[in-house]
Amino acid sequence: MAVTMNDVARAAGVSLKTVSNVLNDYEFIRPATKQRVQDAIAELGYEANLTARSLRSGKTSMLGLVLSDLSAPYYAELASKLMKAAAQRGYRVLVEQSDAEGSVELNALQGPFRQLTDGLLFTPLAIDADAVAARVGKKPLVMLGEHIVDPRFDLVTMKNREAAAAITTHLLSSGRRRIAVIGAHPGESTGSAGLRLNGYRTALEEAGVPFDPALVAPAVWRRDNGATALAGLLDAGVRFDAVFGLNDVLALGALHELQIRGVRVPQDVAVAGFDDIDEARFASPSLTTVSPGMDEIAERSIGLLLDRIAGNETAATGVHVEAGFELKIRESAP
Amino acid sequence: MAVTMNDVARAAGVSLKTVSNVLNDYEFIRPATKQRVQDAIAELGYEANLTARSLRSGKTSMLGLVLSDLSAPYYAELASKLMKAAAQRGYRVLVEQSDAEGSVELNALQGPFRQLTDGLLFTPLAIDADAVAARVGKKPLVMLGEHIVDPRFDLVTMKNREAAAAITTHLLSSGRRRIAVIGAHPGESTGSAGLRLNGYRTALEEAGVPFDPALVAPAVWRRDNGATALAGLLDAGVRFDAVFGLNDVLALGALHELQIRGVRVPQDVAVAGFDDIDEARFASPSLTTVSPGMDEIAERSIGLLLDRIAGNETAATGVHVEAGFELKIRESAP
DNA sequence: TTTCCGGGATACATCGTTGCAGAGAAAGGC
DNA sequence: GCCTTTCTCTGCAACGATGTATCCCGGAAA
Structure with a gap:
């Protein structure tokens, strides 16, 4: 049996509630009493039972994080x-992998997972705003990413359009004119893929370069798909002098395929990505990409969620935060 | 207020305890009663309160996973x-990042983190077996990795020595004679670094190739350190025709540095790693490495831990499991 | 001296479950 | 027809903490 508050109370010669008061920094306790209780706690090695505390208080000090796949480098980072940002503020993060399955996402909103957490960081991929709205209870929820942009929800995101436009402009400014895009999600206009593609088109337009749909290859955002999508373009005889992978793993998969085929990077084809995962810096050649301000995203989203939980943030409508971005020009597209 | 068992009981016209019995698959319940309770549950949308259940039962249905850094690809994968293996069996995994800090590791063994979980998957890096033994309570703990190999603890690991020897032999068999090693941890003999280095030396010995300490570069296992360590060797004028990174990110960092310096891989220098992270397949050139049976490790460690929790595994001494390995011969060292 | 006030401590109920013990009814054995 | 066993369901206590209400006491005010 573990040591309980009762044991501490007995040892200190005070009531149960006084021990509780000491632990919760209640204002009016005589210093001597407080000391006695603290000594007893130290002596017995008492540790508060978090489960009991949760039951009574209704708080778990855990935050939920729903994402598709933790092994994807962007999500892992x-x-x-x-987790580090949350830990600094006394919270833990419980991760749920959805595999982009709608059913998992829905369950994360109302099932046991929700119960275990005081608030949710949610990266929806399969379900839409109304589905979330219908199921989200009163517990705070902050959206991450851009699949759902809706005034009803708090959102922390990055400048997808602007950053994609900036990197496209960079490719254009180095003389590239036929820039293939890998990782489009056809029909999508709000998600990361849609926004980044939009940024790409905006940049082309500004530069007066015509948009060629043949250059756009759809792909689910995984490394192997980056390679196959690029292979598909080459095999279809599409000509291009640059590749913009809508995220880094796609770009790296494409880079790999180019090198297999003996296409020189950046001489024949420049390659750019998006995310600036650790790996990008050390690819061969190192990958030009966009750093989307992940530190800022982490800090702000934890901050916003905890403000909602504490009731410090009271905006009736969703707060939208956009982190800044930074181009990382490297060897693959100088 | 959420719906409680009491509400369900009232709605179904049975006692609180009967509802509990239905939920816990108690044997002797009339089908009609069971049905009535289930209907009431469905109608009211009742969901069991996990916190209350935990308090009463002493189980949390969560497993703890302690590792140094979730953003390292090997750990992320x-x-x-x-998490997937645990989810299949009705458990969740709560991750704690230790940053290889001893204090965090110790806290994970006894603090709140331990309380929140029914069992621990532990990758110790900073503390030793006695420190663990002194603090580990009665809750099950399974060691992952090889920093601590001790008959007192269950352990799921990989064939570090054998696999490292096999890949070294592969390098030797392709004619390489001076194989640099990156990522050694001086003075360590039991951890992954120590065992893999040991395997390397064994293979050299068997092949009658002398061991040259100058070829061994220490490095903490991160990509950037792989690059700097390799640069150090080159700058020191050490000559070699192959590099064995003690894990993949080290090898990839080294690969990057080689390519910056214009060293051709594999023509001038072959490169091999260890782990077979997703990235290895798509590096340029693709990375020869060892797949350490991660699926098996995940399955077996979750299985073992849950067996301990359920009391199905009763061996008084630690159970040691070693997953099989497989060489992945790719372009970087054909 | 009495009254009032606020600091300092306490008792009790409560959060939502599950374990234990037991009650009542039906079924089986002689 | 009685006793035992099996089935079905119930009530109460308990898990370990916190919220609310209350009580006691010493000093200030009347």
Whole structure:
């Protein structure tokens, strides 16, 4: 049996509630009493039972993080930073992998997962705003990413359009004119893929370069798909002098395929990505990409969520935060 | 207020305890009663309160996973697989990042983190077996990795020595004679670094190739350190025709540095790694490495831990499991 | 001296479950 | 027809903490 508050109370010769008061920094306790209780706690090695505390208080000190796949480098790095930011403020993060399955996402909103957490960081991929709205209870929820942009929800995101436009402009300014895009999600206009593609088109337009749909290859955002999508373009005889992978793993997969085929990077084809995962810096050649301000995203989203939980943030409508971005010009597209 | 068992009981016209019995699949309930309770549950949208259940039962249905850094690809992939394996059996995984800090590791063994979980998957890096033994309570703990190999603890690991020897032999068999090693941890003999280095030396010995300490570069296992360590060797004028990174990110960092310096891989220098992270397949050139059976490790460690929790595994001494390995011969060292 | 006030401590109920013990009814054995 | 066993369901206590209400006491005010 573990040591309980009762044991401490007995040892200190005070009531149960006084021990509780000491632990919760209640204002009016005589210093001597407080000391006695603290000594007893130290002596017995008492540790508060978090489960009991949760039951009574209704708080768990855990935040939920729903994402598709923790093994994707972007999510792994993000999760790591979120956990550190949360830990600094006394919270833990419980991760749920959805595999982009709608059913999992829905369950995360109302099932046991929700119960275990005081608030949710949610990266929806399969469900839409109304589905979320219908199921989200009164517990705070902050959207991450851009699949759902809706005034009803708090949102922390990045400048997808602007950053994609900036990197496209960079490619254009180095003389590239036929820039293939890998990782489009046809029909999508709000998600990351849609916004980044939009940024790409905006940049082309500004530069007066015509948009060629043949250059756009759809792909689910995984490394292997980056390679196959690029292979598809080459095999179809599409000609291009640059590749913009809508995220880094796609770009790296494409880079790999180019090198297999003996296409020189950046001489024959320049390659750019998006995310600036650790790996991008050390690819061969190193990958030109966009750093979307992951540190800022982690800090702000944890901050916003905790403000909602504490009731410090009271905006009736969703707060939208956009982190800044930074181009990382490297060897693959100088 | 959420719907409680009491509400369900009232709605179904049975006692609180009967509802509990239905939920816990108690044997002796009339089908009609069971049905009535289930209907009431469905109608009211009742969901069991996990916190209350935990308090009463002493189980949380969560497993703890302690590792140094979730953003390291190997750990990210492992965590992802562990979470999936656990989810299949009705458990969640709560991750704690230790940053290889002893204090964090110790706290994970006894603090709140331990309380929140029914069992621990532990990758110790900073503390030793006695420190663990002194603090580990009665809750099950399974060691992952090889920093601590001790008959007192359950352990799921990989064939570090054998696999490292196999890949070294592969390099030797392709004619390489001076194989640099990156990522050694001086003075360590039991951890992954120590065992893999040991395997390397064994293979050299068997092949009758002399061991040259100058070829061994220490490095903490991160990509950037792989690059700097390799640069150090080159700058020191050490000559070699192959590089064995003790894990993949080290090898990839080294690969990057080689390419910056214009060293051709594999023509001038072959490169091999260890872990077979997703990235290895798509590096340029693709990375020869060892797949350490991560799926098996994930399955077996979750299985073992849950067996301990359920009391199905009763061996008084630690159970040691070693997953099989497989060489992945790719372009960087054909 | 009495009254009032606020600091300092306490008792009790409560959060929503599950374990234990037991009650009542039906079924089986002689 | 009685006793035992099996089934079905119930009530109460308990898990370990916190919120509310209350009580006691010493000093200030009347």
